[in-house]
Amino acid sequence: ETGVTQTPRHLVMGMTNKKSLKCEQHLGHNAMYWYKQSAKKPLELMFVYNFKEQTENNSVPSRFSPECPNSSHLFLHLHTLQPEDSALYLCASSQGSGGEETQYFGPGTRLLVL
Amino acid sequence: GENVEQHPSTLSVQEGDSAVIKCTYSDSASNYFPWYKQELGKRPQLIIDIRSNVGEKKDQRIAVTLNKTAKHFSLHITETQPEDSAVYFCAASRRGSTLGRLYFGRGTQLTVWP
Numbered sequence: 392e393t394g395v396t397q398t399p400r401h402l403v404m405g406m407t408n409k410k411s412l413k414c415e416q417h418l419g420h421n422a423m424y425w426y427k428q429s430a431k432k433p434l435e436l437m438f439v440y441n442f443k444e445q446t447e448n449n450s451v452p453s454r455f456s457p458e459c460p461n462s463s464h465l466f467l468h469l470h471t472l473q474p475e476d477s478a479l480y481l482c483a484s485s486q487g488s489g490g491e492e493t494q495y496f497g498p499g500t501r502l503l504v505l
Numbered sequence: 506g507e508n509v510e511q512h513p514s515t516l517s518v519q520e521g522d523s524a525v526i527k528c529t530y531s532d533s534a535s536n537y538f539p540w541y542k543q544e545l546g547k548r549p550q551l552i553i554d555i556r557s558n559v560g561e562k563k564d565q566r567i568a569v570t571l572n573k574t575a576k577h578f579s580l581h582i583t584e585t586q587p588e589d590s591a592v593y594f595c596a597a598s599r600r601g602s603t604l605g606r607l608y609f610g611r612g613t614q615l616t617v618w619p
Contacts, residue, residue, distance in 0.1 A: 499548060
């Protein structure tokens, strides 16, 4: 399962730290996504990128800052996070047209904010 | 926007029995309904999907049914095995919607007892 990779797999950070999550897809897809997965909550879409352009920001707080330098790489920059931001952050990619695209997920980064 | 409800939240069955998970959606324009399986500590993976132009789709022991009039769709797993134990997510989207916008249910924790 190397189509979509994420690093790091685990991250512990303080509320004043700055860190970045990285996602890379090797599937030749044009669309990439960030999701947040918390206990007892549905998968929450955070950001969508298509051909490096952000097409959706799902009312995400500004302490989360995405970056998509090219169609294969996606970053999520984190700063001054809150304990409630602790969750599994999943990256996904799809071919890149609307609606019916199968999304392929990465293994996720398990984030703990102290 | 779309609202996807999923039931039950937990389901326990004996090995060999059948399991059924149900989802309802609110947007009558939704026309694509994938199901994802997430094993413990692993990424969500697509197991089956259905489009609104068909009422049922099968793949070995799993099947999905769709009732467009009632706006609900279901996942059926027959002859369950312990390796079917996982969290299952349903989702809905529609062609022409915001790129890649999958609306997920809250998930069903399926446990298959040997």
